[in-house]
Amino acid sequence: MMINRHLLPLVVGITLYLLVFPATVQLGLGQTTVGFYRYSCPNAEAIVSDVVRFFYQNDRTIAPGLLRMHFHDCFVRGCDGSVLIDGSSSEKTAVPNLTLRGFEVIDDAKKELESICPGVVSCSDILALAARDSVYLTGGPRWNVPTGRRDGFVSSASDVNLPSFTDSVDEQKRKFADVGLNARDLVALLGGHTIGTAQCQTFSYRLYNFSPDGGPDPTINPDYLETLRNLCPLGGDGTKRVMLDDGSEFDFDRSYYYNLKKGKGLLESDQKLWTEDRTTSNRVSSYTGLLSDLLGGLLGGGFEDDFIDGMVKMGNIGVNTGDSGEIRRVCWQFND
Missing domain, CATH: 1.10.420.10 (Peroxidase, domain 2)
Incomplete structure (x- = not known):
């Protein structure tokens, strides 16, 4: 179900904090760029922030869940949203990913974005933004996230080789x-x-x-x-x-x-x-x-x-940009 909320206060808030960020953050790495959706979907970051905040207010454990999901996505085939895909042998089914949570947050944000800017904002960008917003909601820093990622075409459990809790x-x-x-x-x-x-x-x-x-x-x-x-x-x-x-x-x-x-x-x-x-x-x-x-x-x-x-x-590991990848219509399945 779509979440109907007034976005104007959030747009103002996003605009204000985009003006203040640590000098160490680079404005763009590779072909990702801060403010990538400035013209194609101006409210994109505000919408993601709004959805994350809505879920967080009902369940604070959603914040570490989203941060962990972004980490697990980027360490396998790069930050391409492959961890979001459903399927009998997708990354979701690998043992380290069985306890991931927060998929409903990404799906809800995608629904809202598709209703306003269809076919524009990638699921991998939504996940990167949601991780940033999660850190901020728990009292951490907020930063400018370079965006412009496109979603990948492959999601396989056999590719998952994440750092382990037993690793030296x-x-x-x-x-x-x-x-x-x-x-x-x-x-x-x-x-x-x-x-x-x-x-x-x-x-x-x-x-x-x-x-x-x-x-x-x-x-x-x-x-x-x-x-x-x-x-x-x-x-x-x-x-x-x-x-x-x-x-x-x-x-x-x-x-x-x-x-x-x-x-x-x-x-x-x-x-x-x-x-x-x-x-x-x-x-x-x-x-x-x-x-x-x-x-x-x-x-x-x-x-x-x-x-x-x-x-x-980390958010720029192996990203698809330009003509690579796709913009999924829903985050849990590849486009037809």
């Missing part, structure tokens, strides 16, 4: 490097785990029989270990969800990095950023030190700027 830092670095992202991007983008939750089954193996002597992962803070064991008892419900960032599930902030330093990284791959690699641990330290406080508060820089840069870079 070297493996995480390799997977990020494969799509043109560096170690700084890795640490900054994993900061997106400051919002959202993870199922017990993604980390409970660390709590009971992890180390060679049969004990828990020794890098887990003892008090945090007790908390997690109470939340995820041995043999309990593996689908139960726990905050990725202890004490800060709904707030986009830097507490994720402080928790890593305390041994309170929920996922093994997250905690390894602090315990396994000097390059990544130094970056974690840079996001939690006094200099970062001063830079972030007075001069710009630090985690938020690195996160923005990483999101813009």
Whole structure:
């Protein structure tokens, strides 16, 4: 069902914040450009923001869901909306994508856009914009998203090879490097785990029989270990969800990095950023030190700027532009 709302206040708001953005953000990468729909569909970004806000007001967990979906889309065949496609063997059916959520947000935004600007705004752009709006609604920064992506023609579960919660830092670095992202991007983008939750089954193996002597992962803070064991008892419900960032599930902030330093990284791959690699641990330290406080508060820089840069870079992985790809009429199926 279409959501009928007055868009004028949002158009004004979008116009105002487009005038103010961090100097580190590039206005265009490749053939994507900030303001791509300025003339072809002037209200496009306002409509997406409005739809995301509507769903968020009813369910705050939709924000990390949309951010995660954008990440999963871009790391497989590039940011082409392939993760949105339905089908018996599409990317949606791959194990890492079975818990993705927020598809109804993208579909609703697409319906509204098609009613106003048919055949103009791609599903992959809607997803990129929705991820940005989700970060902002949870208290994070907002930035200009280069747009002009077109949707891809292929979606296959066999292509899905995402970074895993058991990966070493070297493996995480390799997977990020494969799509043109560096170690700084890795640490900054994993900061997106400051919002959202993870199922017990993604980390409970660390709590009971992890180390060679049969004990828990020794890098887990003892008090945090007790908390997690109470939340995820041995043999309990593996689908139960726990905050990725202890004490800060709904707030986009830097507490994720402080928790890593305390041994309170929920996922093994997250905690390894602090315990396994000097390059990544130094970056974690840079996001939690006094200099970062001063830079972030007075001069710009630090985690938020690195996160923005990483999101813009990630959002331009393998994009279809120009005559490549298509503009889907609905986001869950290819055009005829």
